[in-house]
Amino acid sequence: MSFFKAVQTSGRELSHETMNGKKFRLLGLAIAIFVVARFILQTIYNVFLHPIASVPGPWLAKVFGAYMAPAQAGLHRAQTLRSLHDKYGPVVRIGTNEVSISEWTAYRQIYSQKGSNKTHHFYEDTKLAGPGNLFTIINKEAHSGRRKLQNPAYSQQAVLENEDFIANRADVLVRRIMNSHAGNQSSKTVADVFLLDGLFSLEVILKCAFNRHYGDSPAGDSLTLLRAMDSSAVAIQVRAALPFITRSLGKHIPGNIGKSYRGWDVWESMTRTLVEQFQQNEAASDVRQRFMTTPMIVNEDTYLGRKMNQEELVDDMMAVAFAGSGTTSTTLTYLIYSLARDHKRQDRLRQELQTCNETLNDLKDLPFLNAVIKETMRVYPTIMSTLPRVLDEPLTVDKYVLPKGTFVGMQNYVHHRDPRLYPHPDEWWPERWLEDGSNVKDMNAALTPFSLGPYNCIGQNLARAELYLAVSKVFRKLRLTLNADMTDWDMEMEDRFNIAPKGRRCLVDVEVSN
Template structure:
């Protein structure tokens, strides 16, 4: 009951961290379910498809319109075939051709920061980062261009997706709501969540139909001859099914792409901007900007991607603010020994990066934002940071995209968005946390924790649903 209540409140990961601090690397959550907190077991549980299977009780509720999607597929052969069908637009080579699109929307993000601040004195990076990521994923995914709509269409879809996250909880707790048709007729949050989901479905179908109409006119590629992310799903054959996907199966995958490719990256970028705008962290923002300016050509992304402090800031944001902090449960296909405890085959096991990203043996002062911990200070075959901790182990414990065959297919796009946005933003503006956000100091000496506490709605959102900064154009 304790875990269930915290899950409803969006604090399940925080509660599990408390339990692991109290009981150690293994915590029993139910008759047949345990939580593992030691990062060294992550690869066994998530990186080896032969030793674990996705838990049907969890993943069966992860369909968006009742069809299988890449995230929820439990059949390993079906997943492998769908992943193969989907993968080509997410390659590093394809990302190269997507960079101009990402740069264009990052420029728009900077312009919005400046214009919003010039009108009101502040800007809400929670809202603006969401617009940035939504515009990127919809243009890259489905040829949907939101420019020229005064942001209203994009904001409406973002709002619908946020509301939709709640109906996953309601479907689990009260499945009869949807089956009886009452769900969309109820007032308040319950009804709003189902109405939001229906709106999202309608808009997703419109985007799929738009791209299909372009397909019929032989326009299924962007400038640079790069496929839209959905193109292989529209045109290819699923080798496991032996056929092309139906319209509803395509819409299901499109909604999955939209969800995974927008809220996650926008949350990471928002928490990065927030962390560097805190008064105590302003020297970090200055150091980042100075490093970026060592690259004379602001469009030289090849060099920018190699900058040590840029990478350190992004990794530290991934560590402290992982955007998927929900447990992704697996069923053991064979027994596993954890901390001298034998977990038999059939046990439901799960890990949370929110927990092992705060392992104090790897990450000293785990609640503090310290990019410097990722910088190499010793040479040799096994480089260490300034505390003498192996960077190899730190990187192994950092799992923002999961690992193995079921890891995040869009991680190359996420990295590109972050590199480009960080470069564009900090070359052109200076950010300071607004006075209204200076409420409370967290465990790591963090300002604004009251509003910025992570709430788990599968992808995290800040508790206050805002992140207000002052913007100074440079």
């Protein structure tokens, strides 16, 4: 009897297991049907009923909010957007609730304080050390408080007080170029100006921020920091495109991505050391608050109602080192690259430079020098990618009305190449800025290398000073020719939000000018 009872018990257990299995399968099927149905309904809504459904764009962009993530992670987002605008027009849908705009007249509306605000999905994901910095702060009042704290250190007066030092570092740049041996040819001097321009700008910002002093030979710490920041730019873009790849996770990824995340750690560690050393050795004696770090140590942030804490200070100074070096140096590199391929224009610039003194007040009024700088900023915009915003009020562009809450953005790389304003837009042609006519006014209005409005580049006075002085020093004394080993690929722009040449080099043959 016990045998038959065991069989009956086993049968009941099998029956229960079968029933439970059916229940789980039915539950799984129900969940799958629900997910598929929801996706279909959401897709129908996004494609046909969404408030921006009429905006043209790729079909997949209407379905997937992260349509641009592969291009962003692949460092060619701006170039992809330009292709989309060429195909679809001045207003393109690039996500379920995101629009890219190439119409330059919309720039002021979008980037004014009234019309829009920073988006959470980009700026929250690009914080450098945790708390956020002047660039990533979203709250308008908080940004205003932080900006007021930092403004005096970037004023024109502060730049003029640093003019002699900037000129000194530009002289060092010239000597480094003259004494360089970046090439393989023993019979000529070959310099990698991408590296040397980066050191020039970084050492200027480290002096202005931390009172650091450097000689002619590149110091180990400046070179290490420069390479760490250059590497980190890739991780920042990957993090913005794929937020789930955190810093703690990313540094364990094999290859260049993991290397980039590890570079981010080096950048933070070195900045932390610079801040601590400045606090110990310089802050108390800097009564005039000449250095960028001092106001953030000794003064109160009016929004916070207190002084910044250590983590906030480190995050902001990481941003200062990054924005104050990689941006200006890249502009200088592409300017040298353009003139090294064009001796006629290089000679014209040299002749103009020799007509005046090497002071900022004299240099800033030279027509061709300004044209060369503007054209470099147009063709090779150091911030080439999108500054994303969310609309605080409806915006009409072309024939489309974009409702409040729409994510929008413009790209210097795209509207700087508007053929209606800039004939032959891919050609580096400085003379376009010297022509007369009403179009020049629009050309200047559409040129936005430092952005506009309350979130514009706080360091633009310093950046211009570096460019004026460095270009003057280099081309008064040197005649540069693009090295034969360079290829077009080497100088293709990589969209890491800011730009860098793909080859990470710009080799020039160097001669002393007569």
